[in-house]
Amino acid sequence: MSGTTAVEGYPYPLTPDFADVQDAFRLASSVDADLRGEQAPFRAFMGRPSFIGRQTATGSGFSVGSQALSMGAIDWDNTGGLTAGSSIWNQPLAQQPSWWMFGMTLFVSIISGTPVVGDMNLGQINVSTSDPVTGLPSSSKFFQRNDETNTAGEWINMFAMAPIYQGSVVATLILNGTTPKAVQSGSRLWGMYLGPVT
Amino acid sequence: MVTTGYSDTFGRTVANGLGSASSGQAYSLLGTATQFSVAPNTASIAIASTGDKVGYVDMQTQNLDITGQVAFSSIPITNLATVGFVGKLTSTSNYYSGTMMVAPGGAVSLRFSKVVAGGLSTISTTAVAGLTYVAGTFYNLRYQIYWSRPLQTNVMSLKVWAVGATEPGGWMATATDAAFTDYTAGTQVGIYGRDESSVSGTIITRHRSVLARSYNLPMPAVADPMCYDPGVAFPKQTALESLADAADVAMATIDPLTSLAGLFPRVRISNTALSYNTALSPNLTYNATEFNIATDTNLGYDNTSLYLPVGIWLVTFEILLAEAASDFLYVIPFGGPSIGTPAIKMRSNPSQANDQGAGGSGHVSALTFSTDPTTPLQYGVSIIANNGATTYTIRYMALSAIKVSDYFV
Numbered sequence A: 001m002s003g004t005t006a007v008e009g010y011p012y013p014l015t016p017d018f019a020d021v022q023d024a025f026r027l028a029s030s031v032d033a034d035l036r037g038e039q040a041p042f043r044a045f046m047g048r049p050s051f052i053g054r055q056t057a058t059g060s061g062f063s064v065g066s067q068a069l070s071m072g073a074i075d076w077d078n079t080g081g082l083t084a085g086s087s088i089w090n091q092p093l094a095q096q097p098s099w100w101m102f103g104m105t106l107f108v109s110i111i112s113g114t115p116v117v118g119d120m121n122l123g124q125i126n127v128s129t130s131d132p133v134t135g136l137p138s139s140s141k142f143f144q145r146n147d148e149t150n151t152a153g154e155w156i157n158m159f160a161m162a163p164i165y166q167g168s169v170v171a172t173l174i175l176n177g178t179t180p181k182a183v184q185s186g187s188r189l190w191g192m193y194l195g196p197v198t
Numbered sequence B: 001m002v003t004t005g006y007s008d009t010f011g012r013t014v015a016n017g018l019g020s021a022s023s024g025q026a027y028s029l030l031g032t033a034t035q036f037s038v039a040p041n042t043a044s045i046a047i048a049s050t051g052d053k054v055g056y057v058d059m060q061t062q063n064l065d066i067t068g069q070v071a072f073s074s075i076p077i078t079n080l081a082t083v084g085f086v087g088k089l090t091s092t093s094n095y096y097s098g099t100m101m102v103a104p105g106g107a108v109s110l111r112f113s114k115v116v117a118g119g120l121s122t123i124s125t126t127a128v129a130g131l132t133y134v135a136g137t138f139y140n141l142r143y144q145i146y147w148s149r150p151l152q153t154n155v156m157s158l159k160v161w162a163v164g165a166t167e168p169g170g171w172m173a174t175a176t177d178a179a180f181t182d183y184t185a186g187t188q189v190g191i192y193g194r195d196e197s198s199v200s201g202t203i204i205t206r207h208r209s210v211l212a213r214s215y216n217l218p219m220p221a222v223a224d225p226m227c228y229d230p231g232v233a234f235p236k237q238t239a240l241e242s243l244a245d246a247a248d249v250a251m252a253t254i255d256p257l258t259s260l261a262g263l264f265p266r267v268r269i270s271n272t273a274l275s276y277n278t279a280l281s282p283n284l285t286y287n288a289t290e291f292n293i294a295t296d297t298n299l300g301y302d303n304t305s306l307y308l309p310v311g312i313w314l315v316t317f318e319i320l321l322a323e324a325a326s327d328f329l330y331v332i333p334f335g336g337p338s339i340g341t342p343a344i345k346m347r348s349n350p351s352q353a354n355d356q357g358a359g360g361s362g363h364v365s366a367l368t369f370s371t372d373p374t375t376p377l378q379y380g381v382s383i384i385a386n387n388g389a390t391t392y393t394i395r396y397m398a399l400s401a402i403k404v405s406d407y408f409v
Helices: A021-046 B233-253 B257-264
Strands: A050-054 A063-069 A073-077 A087-088 A098-110 A118-130 A138-144 A155-164 A169-183 A186-197 B006-008 B026-031 B036-038 B042-046 B053-058 B064-072 B080-090 B096-104 B105-117 B119-132 B139-149 B153-162 B175-178 B186-195 B204-212 B266-277 B288-293 B303-309 B313-319 B328-335 B344-347 B361-370 B376-385 B391-405
Touching: A021 B233, A050 B361, A073 B361, A098 A118, A118 A155, A138 A155, A155 B361, A169 B042, A186 B361, B042 B053, B042 B186, B053 B080, B064 B080, B064 B186, B080 B139, B080 B204, B080 B266, B096 B139, B096 B186, B105 B153, B105 B175, B105 B204, B119 B153, B119 B175, B186 B204, B303 B313, B303 B361, B303 B391, B313 B328, B313 B376, B344 B361, B361 B376, B376 B391
Parallel strands: none
Antiparallel strands: A050 A073, A050 A186, A063 A169, A087 A169, A098 A155, A098 A169, A098 A186, A118 A138, A118 A169, B006 B204, B026 B053, B036 B042, B042 B204, B053 B186, B064 B139, B064 B204, B080 B096, B080 B186, B096 B105, B105 B119, B139 B153, B153 B175, B266 B288, B266 B391, B303 B376, B313 B361, B313 B391, B328 B344, B328 B376
């Protein structure tokens, strides 16, 4: 090799050289390495992990306590973390500690009677994670409170952003009142990967 | 050497035919040579007789993204005339075309067609709203066709815009067709014109500044001697050096940050001081585009909705209501893959407890997905009043979406 290009420095033989097959190999390897480097962010973008789980049947009524959003249908999941009929999303085990954004659309359905103004409706996203060094588990709870007015059932939209590692997420409706209510069919839990924890 | 890529500035004069393109390949013709000519900067095709007229070259790659300026010398009187490009051509009996079509009176449409075993058929036609063609005017036409492995079909797109104007984001027409797979499609590409009338006329189509996007890397032809031989001017070294130079130039033009920005399609539309009557229409309307980058959303055709192409999208809606009589409003996004779209319930009277905070403001975000390459997901927002008054003033509202991932990964 006796020459390189001006910008990227690709190797090539000059005409006085006695070139051999290694010249073509070196050039191809160099271009290949550059292309892989350029394409890396695109490939990462195209495969951004995300999921959408949806409850398909309204839960049974309760007035005090909690009820998890059960994802009877998987609208979309390229994380492999959802299981139809389950209420939990599991982070891919191989994923490094990462920032995720989670969202929940929780429809609170009146099962019977008339809603009482002031009854507590509380949405909760519970994010569990493990310490990457010690493996010790911990959890963070995010809440959105939307107490009953008189509108025949409330809707709760909430979001949470958290760093997780080998973690999991559960969405829950918490009630403290007198009217039986439940998580309504159509409620959703979703999440999308934001980036690595650095 | 085999020449790859295709571009032509038509900077030559040819009486009968098209000569050789700027990229080096000699044109082959479908039609009579006397119907084709080149004057400096412009190629002309006399299309006034039955059948497609095509000038084509081999660019060595099937997938195509080609842009050029096109025009008609006159507007057809009795039938349609088309001008544009062909792609994936294997022979004059098998190819795709993407064209701008003008009807008597000047109405413009974008059309995808195919010729299979010599038989012409239209894949789809999409009217371009608000554009009336004036004879002799050049427009930019961009035609893209590529084989989608996940979809197992060709995805084709078209857009047209005035010369000198900024290229619009997204596409104006999209279609799919699998008549030619990645195993059977050709690598030839070219310019195209057709007169649909059976009556001989005088229409001439014109092309300028045609460029197929390609890095145009030179490849040694199979006949090149690849062994070292000083007697034949060191062909191996020369081939490698020219390849290295071309790769150097091509890589230097790639800007990953710019390209990555283009891969995050995003759009935001809004309205301010909107007087809104729920009795007239439940669908909110928008009058401003805050940004629209690399999406297929055609706001010019519908001011109530976003049209989201295939992918995973994060959609957000924000609203700020002026004070009004106490009432409940249901703010419900429509569209989405199935029931259960996110929603907010709010009051317009700040003296009452508000479901989403004081002052009549609301916000909803949700992840959604679009799966049909031919029918983008329509996403808009409706307001339904629970009772009483039907007229509200919206101080500000905005509907935005950003693609966060491709669907097929």
